[in-house]
Each structure stands twice: as C-alpha cells, then as structure tokens.
Amino acid sequence: MFLEERQEAILNLLARDGKVRVKDLSEMFKVTEDCIRKDLGALEKQGKLKRTYGGAVVRRENLHMLEVSKHRNTDVEAKRRIAQAAVRLIHEKDMVFLDISTSNLAIAELLVKTDREMTVVTNMIDILVVLARNPKIRLVLKLKPDIAFVGAVGVDVKENSVSTYDIEDGINKAAIVRVAKRAYVVAEARKLSNDGNYNYTSLDTLSGLITDSKPADDICEAAEDYGVEIVLP
The missing domain is CATH 1.10.10.10 (Winged helix-like DNA-binding domain superfamily/Winged helix DNA-binding domain)
Structure with missing residues (x-):
C-alpha cells in the first residue's frame, strides 16, 4: 500500500x-x-x-464568528425552534438574561410580541433595539436573573465544556451563569461538533441545553450523566 x-x-x-x-x-x-x-x-x-x-x-471544527449580528440570517429555522423552546421556560414577571447570541436575538424577536411583563437583562445592542418596542418589557444591564440564556460557538458534551470565540465574551457569559438562578445554553445542533477558542463554563453548571433537534444517543447519555436537560422544540 x-x-x-x-x-x-x-x-x-x-x-x-x-x-x-x-x-x-x-x-x-x-x-x-x-x-x-x-x-x-x-x-x-x-x-x-x-x-x-x-x-x-x-x-473538531473551530469557528470564529467575530461579528455575531452578521450571522442572524444563518440557520434561521434552527434558531426559531430554539427560541420557541426557550420562551416556554419563561414565567410571568421573570428577570431574563439574554447575552450576545443570534439565538438569543431570535428569543427577543418572540418576546417583543408577548403580553407578559418581564425584565430583560442584556449586553447585546441588537436585542435592546428589538425589545424597546414592547412597553411591558423592562430593559436593564446585568443584575441577578431568574433565568439566563447564553450562546455558544461550540458545545462538547462528552468533554463537559461550552466555548465561545472571544475571552471577554466568555468571561461575561461565565459571570451570568454563576449568578443566574437557572442558566441554559442555546445552540444549534451543529454546534455540538464545533469548538470555540475559549471554554467559558462546563455543562454541569447549567440547567440545560436548548437545541433544535435531538442529538445522537451517546451525546444524550453524556448530558444525562452531567445532570443536563436537553430541551427540544
């Protein structure tokens, strides 16, 4: 040979x-x-x-999505399905954190149509612009949210890691995960085979993973071992 x-x-x-x-x-x-x-x-x-x-x-593929808002038209249907699953977890008058993530932008686009009262904490300008149209939503910057949705560039369930592309962004995400009462990572299924540059938290610190389609059985089993709920549309 x-x-x-x-x-x-x-x-x-x-x-x-x-x-x-x-x-x-x-x-x-x-x-x-x-x-x-x-x-x-x-x-x-x-x-x-x-x-x-x-x-x-x-x-594993390494992605560098340095300008998140430019990717709002990528995987639109997957993000919509993730957003629908996430919104179902939000209660009346909850304080909700949405960080820099196009999946979270999709969540905001659903929340702006809601009749529920809530407080949304965010560090993403695009989300502020969307939610400012709803007078029932109070917008503030970083407190202690009841529920937080954090984005990711890569999720490695077997290695118990969640990553992003930028250290500063990762530090912000990690801080929110620490203080939120419930924290979920929102990520399209394809990101379960991607890696970012900076691991900002481990899966076992999260309440769950919200994704658009059921992962492979071995990934589901690994998530279960870490006590992580996989939330589907």
Missing part, C-alpha cells in the same frame, strides 16, 4: 470510529509504529486530525 493510500485509509477509519490508536494501525497496515506516528503527524499538519497520546482523534 502506498503512503497516500494508507493515510487515506487512516482518515476513513477515523471518520468511522472517531479515534484511532497507533498500535492498532501498525498491526493493521503491517508497518512500524514510528511509521504510523509520521503518518499522523503529516495528517495533523494538513488539519485533518488531532494527535493524542497513543493515537489521534477527529479534529
């Missing part, structure tokens, strides 16, 4: 199983473990996998 064929076969195994071991690959392809390590090193440099001790795992 040529080097390129072997490396392609390694990537196929990785796509199927999620991880590979140097020892197993060495036996499978009848080459030395050092040869396999070189293969994995070359593939890592190409951005096709991430090396680990004794093997390699799938390289």
Whole structure:
C-alpha cells in the first residue's frame, strides 16, 4: 500500500470510529509504529486530525464568528425552534438574561410580541433595539436573573465544556451563569461538533441545553450523566 493510500485509509477509519490508536494501525497496515506516528503527524499538519497520546482523534471544527449580528440570517429555522423552546421556560414577571447570541436575538424577536411583563437583562445592542418596542418589557444591564440564556460557538458534551470565540465574551457569559438562578445554553445542533477558542463554563453548571433537534444517543447519555436537560422544540 502506498503512503497516500494508507493515510487515506487512516482518515476513513477515523471518520468511522472517531479515534484511532497507533498500535492498532501498525498491526493493521503491517508497518512500524514510528511509521504510523509520521503518518499522523503529516495528517495533523494538513488539519485533518488531532494527535493524542497513543493515537489521534477527529479534529473538531473551530469557528470564529467575530461579528455575531452578521450571522442572524444563518440557520434561521434552527434558531426559531430554539427560541420557541426557550420562551416556554419563561414565567410571568421573570428577570431574563439574554447575552450576545443570534439565538438569543431570535428569543427577543418572540418576546417583543408577548403580553407578559418581564425584565430583560442584556449586553447585546441588537436585542435592546428589538425589545424597546414592547412597553411591558423592562430593559436593564446585568443584575441577578431568574433565568439566563447564553450562546455558544461550540458545545462538547462528552468533554463537559461550552466555548465561545472571544475571552471577554466568555468571561461575561461565565459571570451570568454563576449568578443566574437557572442558566441554559442555546445552540444549534451543529454546534455540538464545533469548538470555540475559549471554554467559558462546563455543562454541569447549567440547567440545560436548548437545541433544535435531538442529538445522537451517546451525546444524550453524556448530558444525562452531567445532570443536563436537553430541551427540544
């Protein structure tokens, strides 16, 4: 087998199983473990996998959505479904926190039509602009909310981590998660295979994860182990 064929076969195994071991690959392809390590090193440099001790795992996609409001037209239906599920959790006269997130902007667009009285705390200008049209909603900046919805660039259920793209944004999200009585992360299902640059909290600090479609069984089981409720539309 040529080097390129072997490396392609390694990537196929990785796509199927999620991880590979140097020892197993060495036996499978009848080459030395050092040869396999070189293969994995070359593939890592190409951005096709991430090396680990004794093997390699799938390289998780890293997203850099630096200007959140520009992405309000991305995954519109998924965000709408997430927003509907989130709004059902809000009680009359609740204090609600909505941080910088296009999913939270979708929540605001539903809340502006509500007849319920509530206080909304936010640090996103777009949300302030939307909710200012409803006189029953009191808008303030950062107190201690009854329920908080925080956005994410990536959610790794198995690693118990929630990430964003920016450290300052992550610090703000983490602070709100700490003080809120209930905190939910709002994220499209595709973000369960994405990573951000900064892990701002662990899943087990949250009340739940609100997403647009049911995740795979292993992800649901991992969430359950952390006591995290998965909330669906």
